[in-house]
Amino acid sequence: MRPAQGQLSLDPAVRTGRLANGFTYFIRRNINPKNRVIFYLANKIGSLVETDNQQGLAHFMEHMNFNGTTNFPKNQLVDYLQKAGVRFGADINAYTSFDETVYQLPLPSDNPEVLRNGIQIMRDWAKGAMLDSVEIEKERGVVLEEKRLGKGAAQRMQQKYFPVLFGNSRYGQRLPIGIDTVLNNFKPGSLQRFYHDWYRPDLQALIVVGDINVDEIEKAIKQKFADLKNPVNEKPRIKYVFTLNGSNHFVKATDPEETSTQVQVLIKRQARPVKTTDDYRTYIVRKLFNHMLSNRCLELAQQKQPPFIYGGANVGSFLGNIDAFTMRLIANPGELEKGFKAVWRETERLKRYGFTAGEFEKAKGDYLKNNENTFKQRLTAYSDQFVGEYLTYFLNGTAAPGVEKEYALTQAIVPLLKLKDVNAITSNFSSDMNRDIIVTAPERDKTSLPDELTVNKWIATIKQENISPYKDSFTQKALLTTQPIPGKVVRQIDLDVIKATELILSNGVKAILKPTKFSDNDILVKAIAPGGSSLYSDADYESANVAAYLVTTSGLGGYSYNNLNKFLAGSTIASGVFLTDYSQGIQAAASPGELETLLQMFYLYFTAPRKDSVAFERYIAETRASLTDRKNSPENRFYDTLSAISGNYSIRRTPPSLEKLNQIDFNKSYQIFRQQFSDAANFTFTFVGDFNIEEVKPLIEKYLGSLPATYLHEKAKDLGIQPPTGKITKIVKAGLEPKATVSLKFSGDYDFSYANNLEMDAMAEVLQIRLIERLREEESGVYSPGVNVRYSKTPASRYVFSISFGCAPVNVEKLIASALDEVDKIKRFGPTEINIEKFKAEKSRTHETQLRANDFWSEYLNDNVLNEGDIYAINDFNTILEKVTPENIKRKANKYLSGNNLIQVILLPQK
Template sequence: MNKILATGLCLALLASGANAQQPAKTAPKKTTAPAKTLSAKAVAAGIPAELKQPIPFDPDVKVGKLPNGLTYYIRKNAEPKNRAELRLAVNAGSILETDDQQGLAHFMEHMAFNGTKNFPKNELVSFLQSSGIRFGADLNASTGFDETVYQLPVPTDSARLFERAFQILEDWAHNVTMDPTEIDKERGIILEEARSGRGAGQRMREKYYPLILNNARYTYRLPIGKDDIIKTFKPEALQRFYKDWYRPDLMAVVAVGDFDVAQVEGMIREKFGRIPAVNNPKPRLKYPIPPHKDTKIAIVTDPEQPNTMVQIMYKRPEIKEKTLYDVREAIKRVLFNSMIGNRINELTQQSDPPFLGGYSNYGGFLGDQDAFSSYVVAKDGNVNRAVTAILDENARVDRFGFTETELERAKKQYQKYVDRAYRERDKTRSTSYVSEYVENFLHGDIPVSISFYNDFTKKYLNGITVGDVNNLAKQFITTENRVVVIMAPEKDKAKLPTEKEILALIDNAGKNLTAYVDKTLDKPLLSTLPVGNPVTSEKEIKDINVTEWTLRNGVKVVLKPTDFKNDQIIFSANSPGGTSIYNDKDFESARFASPLTQMSGIGEYSQIQLGKYLTGKTVSVSPYIGETTEGFSGSTTPDDLETALQLVYAYFTAPRKDPDVIRGFLSNQKSALQNQQATPTPQKVFQDTVQSLLGAYHYRRLPMTPDRLEKVDVDRAGAIYKDRFADASDFTFFFVGNFKEKDMKPLIEKYLGGLPVTNRKENYRDLGIRIPAGKIEKTVVKGLEPKSTVQLVFSGDFVWNTDNTTQVDALAEVLEIKLIETLREEESGVYGVSVNGAYSKIPAQRYTLRIGFGCAPENVDKLIARTLAEIDKLKQNGAESKDIDKFKAETRRETELQLKQNGFWLGYLSNQYFNNDAPDEILHEAEFLKQVTPESTKQAANLYFGKNYIKLLLVPERKP
């Protein structure tokens, strides 16, 4: 089942899964896959025969099954070029563990990286790192309740490496060696992973899980397992899980990328065909979540829970999409979610919002169930008001339905969404396809081609009526299988409603309601169009295909046309100044000037009305005021570029003040800050301490508090915003994406050329904020769980040039490689460790190297000593050549991908111009990498791991 989960309890359920190695980035879901629907209706009378047809499987993927039962999916896709995404999906997870195996599905996944037939011990990770594949970020795996999925992105321009990648997949499938010594070493790593997840959320989850899951097996099979079992299990228990469940009939190999399909199929048949089929396999059982007639209510509190959250779930059987009727029903549900989401969002833009945040949404839940969920974060702990507000909106939809205008906007927006996916069909990344095929194997979700889905949407979307969508509320909201969970700070326990009061609150919601009024504004976005200015000078940087324009009003424009995406233009702008030019008295007003203005709308349009006006357009424009700059970030499409530029012009010339929205925003901010202050989490206290100390306790680096928020002067904030955007003559705009300069020019001249200018001369101000020098130690004692956090910070002055930035990057990477080997693999003392190198030119040339990890309190001193010992080795000998080669390989492979990404180029060009560095510097990366040697890393280590050393610790209040 494709779990489409929102935040709140649904997210908490998924978070109980486990990732081996470092947490992987979530793969984006392909935009064209239809959502879940109520498929039981597909056989109902009156459905047109054409909609009773089965959903057509995407014809561009080759699906096969080997004689031993293993399934494979293969698709050629050249985005990105010379890359492939490989997956090994195993239809087995923690739900299949026996009592003595709790946590071993996840442990098994870890062991796949710790020795196989063809890659003993840690050779697998080392081999892939030397090929440019990052451990954790690229090479990864995850274990859930019902499945285990291994991911391996790999280059295809090396035949040997590509073949070895399939050998790795085969080894994971049936050749993991499970050396007892490696098992014992891995116990500590997994215990550290479990430790990292401990806290208020985990403690409360243990209380409400049995209730909301009605004591289903899922309650007692969290993928992370049980510590006592992880510490003491016999290797035979792990081997038994591997033998029982890692078998070809429960596996799929998925390969999508820039390769020859026939060649890949041959490799799969050769390697995976030799895995023997299992005779008399154990049945792969599914475990239902038992239904219940009553309403289950859980009220849980914790001393480290900072706010009060409520979720009401209406569980129902999982929806399987099988027919075209189901696809049409799915669209109805998407429209429903969109419209109710917009209504609830409007509630937060009142002068006194009823809650800090909330949503109502129908989606996947867990196992064999979906759920309609309403979720709110109570304002000032007022559960009654928050719950009443969210349920009243649900009831308003149930009683009065949506309006025709709401539905038309939702259709328009969804059609635009599908249109964009169709336009990008030849630029869809392989990760999207891989995710779909894994879901098909594990949960039966049928992948469809975007061409089919685009045609289907055009044919059936307009036929969906308000009545069709309004009927869904009655299906979703029932009294059976209803669950309510309240999570609150322990200090507020006495103020919480009782179970009886909660039931009454829910059952009595929706009284004295009136129908929703859809307020829109039908006026031009700009009351008067600008009188522009022409381009007066032009410069080409041919080796990176960049053009610079200067307009008569002084605005500078940097353009890089690309073909990386068919329907994307992204842009940014910056100007020197920012909040730095205002004194501390104005700082709070200055830092809030941009968000207060943006949430007010522009011209005659409120933010809500503006959102409605922009329906059907792909436009995002956001002004910002940072510490040293002000400017914009934005994205759009070639069709909507003019609208985007109109918005930029309006934010310059027609900012708006909406007193009600501003009052509501500040009220919510104050309530949230009061919650944090009253019940600060250990991590929040630690983060605030780190930020304050590293900022030398400067006023502008201290944490935000309710008292500081009171210093925001709304009128002053508005004046500061207008001041920052009063003069466009020192702004530089950057555009990257699918455009032609000849088409851009008249629009740029009209809207950016029409921006106001005063030709004032200004710059940012160096506030003199520096990380303190010398040796400093700071320990924060906070937290109930036996876990600690360590941050080691080295800093100092820096000579800004590319040679030096490359050496800092290399130093951070080679040290991280070494610390993973020592702190994780040898000491078994951490789950993950990070080393980050950063450097800046503005406002001052500085560098920072930060080392971070979490561990058991009793291991803090030992692991810090081991870390400093590795730094000393670098100072004495420099990095090992093999680690330098890994850094270079990873950097080259990463750059190959980045050079084909609009987002990279936008950020890169913006930084290069702001720092006054050569725009084509990226093309010379190979020359700078050559300068990284054992000797250079030795010199860098002695230079950058110097006397300015800060040790920051978070330790628990009570000893384990």
């Protein structure tokens, strides 16, 4: 069917069709990542279709599709996918919202059997759930534990303001997580009726994007999904909407565990989804509006004494058929009025004067640059980028014309836009009707919070103020005022085994260059050196800890922080300096055409970092404000305790405080930064991405070869900050909700090597599999147990192996015992052969994809630099992986999970 006049056509690169039963499909070939495919099954049903006694069943049904289908009974589905190299929760996943339920499944596409079974799995998810009553009973606990994780201050306050925010709409009555009375008591027949009524082909679509044969996939879809049948006397899919009646609402909500005072103002209006060329023009105008308004709010936040902790506003989608102009504010303690007026004053300034011509032209140029970069990267874009577009196209009717069409539209529309087009948005959303004001705060501020009349008076006062027009302080100028004297490449080393090249410059700087074609128009650049704050005393630690942040927020060259952002807007340049415990450096990204600008920034960070006392005073003010109610949060108290114990109560690991804040000396911070970036010969720079070595060499010689060098080659100092030995248990009692959080940490000295690291990863993965099977599937006691291992060589070879989960307080001891029992089984018997095979499959498949990703290589090269590792070890991956056996993991477990050094930290409710 041809689109109507002005209607945007669907991306011609995707093949779409609709079967006789109403089932829809979208198929697109995309070769990045290679030998991979992503399946999405979209269902146009969510919590809104639930009856009163079904609240939560849409989400529960999502869970049940992983607990037994026609071709994969009980837990065979997860088991099969793990053997194929797919991780449960990380790769295979799903979500339920108000209007939709969506399942996702990434798979290898170079295995015909796995590919066939992938389509069978999607067919089973569409209409093949077993809904076994025993499995339903087991899953109740899992769903209730997921619900428990969301309980706390935010959820309690939402219960107070959601009725206002959602009005009398269906959205306020059907939160996807459901209600306890239904989740605890529904009969299997109720879930089966929901499934029968709503999982039907006329409400479903399959989206397939990846390295596949489109003809074969289409044929398989027609064979598998054509026999799906819609129910007799099917229920109509009612389109629930918000009805705007012009009324305003105001609500206050406080909670003893809330950590800040916040205000949201929402001015609602009917949404205008993007379907036509004219809609797309409106979409661009909004993007420009939000970009310029964001810059103005950012300038407010850059003041010496910011009027708020955070303040911002934008126009965007709200829910369903409604858009909203939304103002958000996190106030400084005791300064709610000041912060509110500061942001509202900007909206009033916009109403009176609009944006300036200079702001507008800059924003248009930036938008065109961003659009051009997206266009240049289209041939190496990842498949998930396309899946998201087709998903919203099916679910919401939002246009998905494709990158080429959007590029052509943008190039045609943006140059013709007028300033009045953007300024008109302000009047569209500047209304005293359909306005919601929501104030949330700590309980102790309950009596001092304003009422609706007071906030309305604040708004009225702003309307009467004599507000001057906005003055843009930005002036385009060069980053460097003088050009550096280039150095020379004195030695070039071919690292053929990893297809890279190492350069040694005349000032001692090392650079490792790995050109790739994994992502067009993209280069990742990092610089790293050992040292960090470990080289400074505890008395100077607080100054060292914020040194990189203060330099970053000071700006660069002749640009303030805000103007630097404006200078870089529209580019792909992203750059940040860091100074951690044991290293310092820069991590950045840019397109090939922007590499020189990026390296100029590197040069300035080393030679002339900007020092701005306003940035320092702003940081102090913001941090002091954030500390006021920080301890209200039980989660903060738990993780503060965990950090302090794990760091053996080093002053560098105890919680932030006003006393620590007062120790920061701005001059000392700046001095420390200059010292740590004074010896370029101690740094290694890595370049990974879309570049030609001979073309970038002159830039490297000019901007890196000219950097200062002291040749001291400092190393990080071992501070001895490590978890204490022995068995330690600490109970933290905090919080009102009946929920607990558990952290178990094994730690000690470690034999760091590529092979040992891989085996430690294996041990974590096989234990993760068992804890999911036991704590979640068998005992129904947790939602998502986590197992993690960290190992490091700098400054000393150490490891930390962690197990964590949330649960009901009454189940803490039982579940800890079960977790430790699984650890003991690995020590006594080793993991099962099948779980080792699952790890190998997942790790091997992940490794294949990583080898074709810039970010992986950038991280790998830098880790090897910092840990002085064997840069060629990665080529032994397959050999080392093959040697991972149950017996080897058993030995690892007995060595590193002995339990002699075990820290248990448990968060329990106050009562």
